[in-house]
Amino acid sequence: MAEIITAGMLVIGDEILSGRTKDKNIGHLAEIMTAIGIDLKEVRIVADEEDDIVAAVNALRVRWTYVFTTGGIGPTHDDITADAISKAFDLPCEHDAAAMELLGAHYGARGIEFTEARRRMARMPRGAAHIANPVSVAPGFVIGNVHVMAGVPSIFQAMLDNVLPTLKTGTKLLSATVSCPLGEGTIGGPLGDIQKANPDTILGSYPKHLDGRFWTELVVRARDAERLEVVRAQVESMVERLTPAA
Amino acid sequence: MAEIITAGMLVIGDEILSGRTKDKNIGHLAEIMTAIGIDLKEVRIVADEEDDIVAAVNALRVRWTYVFTTGGIGPTHDDITADAISKAFDLPCEHDAAAMELLGAHYGARGIEFTEARRRMARMPRGAAHIANPVSVAPGFVIGNVHVMAGVPSIFQAMLDNVLPTLKTGTKLLSATVSCPLGEGTIGGPLGDIQKANPDTILGSYPKHLDGRFWTELVVRARDAERLEVVRAQVESMVERLTPAA
Numbered sequence: 001m002a003e004i005i006t007a008g009m010l011v012i013g014d015e016i017l018s019g020r021t022k023d024k025n026i027g028h029l030a031e032i033m034t035a036i037g038i039d040l041k042e043v044r045i046v047a048d049e050e051d052d053i054v055a056a057v058n059a060l061r062v063r064w065t066y067v068f069t070t071g072g073i074g075p076t077h078d079d080i081t082a083d084a085i086s087k088a089f090d091l092p093c094e095h096d097a098a099a100m101e102l103l104g105a106h107y108g109a110r111g112i113e114f115t116e117a118r119r120r121m122a123r124m125p126r127g128a129a130h131i132a133n134p135v136s137v138a139p140g141f142v143i144g145n146v147h148v149m150a151g152v153p154s155i156f157q158a159m160l161d162n163v164l165p166t167l168k169t170g171t172k173l174l175s176a177t178v179s180c181p182l183g184e185g186t187i188g189g190p191l192g193d194i195q196k197a198n199p200d201t202i203l204g205s206y207p208k209h210l211d212g213r214f215w216t217e218l219v220v221r222a223r224d225a226e227r228l229e230v231v232r233a234q235v236e237s238m239v240e241r242l243t244p245a246a
Numbered sequence: 247m248a249e250i251i252t253a254g255m256l257v258i259g260d261e262i263l264s265g266r267t268k269d270k271n272i273g274h275l276a277e278i279m280t281a282i283g284i285d286l287k288e289v290r291i292v293a294d295e296e297d298d299i300v301a302a303v304n305a306l307r308v309r310w311t312y313v314f315t316t317g318g319i320g321p322t323h324d325d326i327t328a329d330a331i332s333k334a335f336d337l338p339c340e341h342d343a344a345a346m347e348l349l350g351a352h353y354g355a356r357g358i359e360f361t362e363a364r365r366r367m368a369r370m371p372r373g374a375a376h377i378a379n380p381v382s383v384a385p386g387f388v389i390g391n392v393h394v395m396a397g398v399p400s401i402f403q404a405m406l407d408n409v410l411p412t413l414k415t416g417t418k419l420l421s422a423t424v425s426c427p428l429g430e431g432t433i434g435g436p437l438g439d440i441q442k443a444n445p446d447t448i449l450g451s452y453p454k455h456l457d458g459r460f461w462t463e464l465v466v467r468a469r470d471a472e473r474l475e476v477v478r479a480q481v482e483s484m485v486e487r488l489t490p491a492a
Binding site: 116202205 | 291431
């Protein structure tokens, strides 16, 4: 019996919504989740506004097995993720003792002042566990099923690597691709028939448009390797049948 | 008095959530909206599942001035956006007469069969207006404040170009960037003070991490050009004051 584990993602930051910064974390999380057998089911991007973050994280955390957030955990006034997540869980947001020690030692060893701004990075909901940050020390945190991580891609990726071994994973959704020289309008009907006859698989059709020509990538997804191959072969035969001889 | 016009975006498609396809439309819409004076406030990405699409579009359309959707308007069985949007508006989803004529003429002129799958692309909620598609003919549509467009980036961009002249725009949010050689921990406090003293502007701080070194881009945003310059100059002075002489 396939076990389904799901995830939602919350991207926090005005800079993504203004177009200044192009998000790179959604695609990365999506690839990693697929690879380890967790289905990413929903992503939301919200502004640096507390009420919006609270509402989004509360909507996501009750619906999906895991939630991953990126952004808003730095030392400046617009970094309000720790406060918003605490509010969502109705917990006090406070300077975590272990994080204070970690950051204090880090800056002390470098002769850098442990400013009030830097102390902000030790704030998290009471009872949260750390997510280690091998790049820039200041930890992310986990509270309930919500994993709070940095927005800078290199730091997000390093933090996610530390989170992965702690996650329960499900039966992987396997996939096979059939390249199709025909447009979707030609294969749409027969493909739909194959989908109907094989409801335990997911058939996707992705139109490609290059130099004025249309072609299609057909993707079969299934959690069972044998069923994947059976349906992939059906799709391939359908494409061969419909493609005019050269 | 500044007029604020807002937008939400809904990206529809399993292929984005699985990581197979990297979204390019969010960044494009974000840039265009900022350029014309509409604030993109929220983005959601959902799977090809009707209930999820209906819930997301209903949440977004009551909250923001405009909603823009991408994906799921092709001819295959997994293209269910027209049905879902119709359901969200409680309208019948039917073959639009003008779209049928347009597509019929297009395929007829090319000797291509107007298949049942291709006819699907003429379906939209009753009463919807077309969004012209100069790339591949099949139109997007507008119903209420929701603009339904293709997911293929070249087609999405062409459709969006046709939508832009129809949109009411607000007072543009102008921005100025100050490059800062210091990390956020150093400038976080003073920057927060400038933000507090200038609540009519938005100060953002974007940490950059390159080759093990941290620096920061500080961005001032305001709807008034004079105020923008006043606060930009304050931020610049602050950076100069805190940067050690070389």
